[in-house]
Amino acid sequence: MKKIYLYIIAFAAITTSSCQKDENIEIVDPKNSLLKISETYAIGSAAKVELWSNTELSTGHQNLFIALYDSVTNKAISTATVQIMPMMDMNINGMKMSHSAPLESPESINAINTLFPCSAVFTMPSNGTDGIWRMKVMVKKEGQSKFGLAEMPITVKQSNPERVRNITAADGTKLTIAYILPSKPKVGVNDFEISISRKQDMMTFPGDDSYTIVMTPEMPSMGHGSPNNVNPIHIKNGHYKGKVNFTMTGDWRINLELKKDGKTSSAFFDILF
Structure with a gap:
């Protein structure tokens, strides 16, 4: 009986120590070192979409990160198919045209530390009403059969030196x-x-x-x-x-x-x- 009592005390001590260590673990938000570019909702997917980067957007290659949240519960979405498409809407002497740019959508349906990494190469800077960039983000959450669409205006500066x-x-x-x-x-x-x-x-x-x-x-x-x-x-x-x-x-x-x-x-x- 004495041995059983000692075992219980030892187990309790170990459990308490483990809990205390867990409580001391600091959870770092990966977005702390990033800059939020824009946010909106993906229509048809019940998801809030945030666009992040490590710097302000400028011409050239840009690392991007998509954060998704359930639009009802606001909980982070960690599994989804995400596709991006940067779009430039141009007005040249009254003639309107649009084009995209080189891009890399997230490779995995699983978020990395709550973020879906991707990238784009912005081929020209924003130019007032004559050159407007917007980012299209297509989202299909786990269990959904169709993509929802989010579109957000973004501003792209001229890089110097040119990248x-x-x-x-x-x-x-x-x-x-x-x-x-x-x-x-x-x-x-x-x-x-x-x-x-x-x-x-x-x-x-x-x-x-x-x-x-x-x-x-x-x-x-x-x-x-x-x-x-x-x-x-x-x-x-x-x-x-x-x-x-x-x-x-x-x-x-x-x-x-x-x-x-x-x-x-x-x-x-x-x-x-």
Whole structure:
């Protein structure tokens, strides 16, 4: 009887200690380090949709995050199919037209720490009433058979230096090349990443994996380049990764040669740090 009594005391002590440890765990909201861009409701899906990013929206590649909440209970939705489509509505001398941009919708139906990560490449800045961006978000919650639609106006600023290039390749293909990394350059070897998207039509810009890239960094003001660079190679979804070596701070230009079927196209990105 004495042994049983001691076991009960020991178990109670362990349980109390475990509970106290659980109570001391701080739950950090992943949105604390993000900026809310906009919010609205997905009509037909009974869901509130929030659009977040790690910075203000600007031209070029932009990491985005979708947060979903049940419109009745306001509880976070962790399982849903989410698709995004950025839309630019233009008014050119009275002629109205719309087009989309390169995008990557969330890959999984499961949220990561309550957020659905995605991205878009904004190819031009907002321009008053002559150029208005809006984000379409299609949501289908678990158990639903149809998508609900949310649309929200967004503002896209001009990046400086420019982080996106729209070019016509040597074979006539319209390409969008977006600078991604390094976001915070440092002296030494940096991870380098770009994305290449092909214009299929005004609404479709799939990633293009068909290019061989030769990268040549230079400092125009100093008249030299740098050694030990690694040319970007395709990873997935039109993303190419390599290494760029900055031997000093200052103004750098990263020259890119895009080679395909014996033809070469060129683009560059300027960096100052």
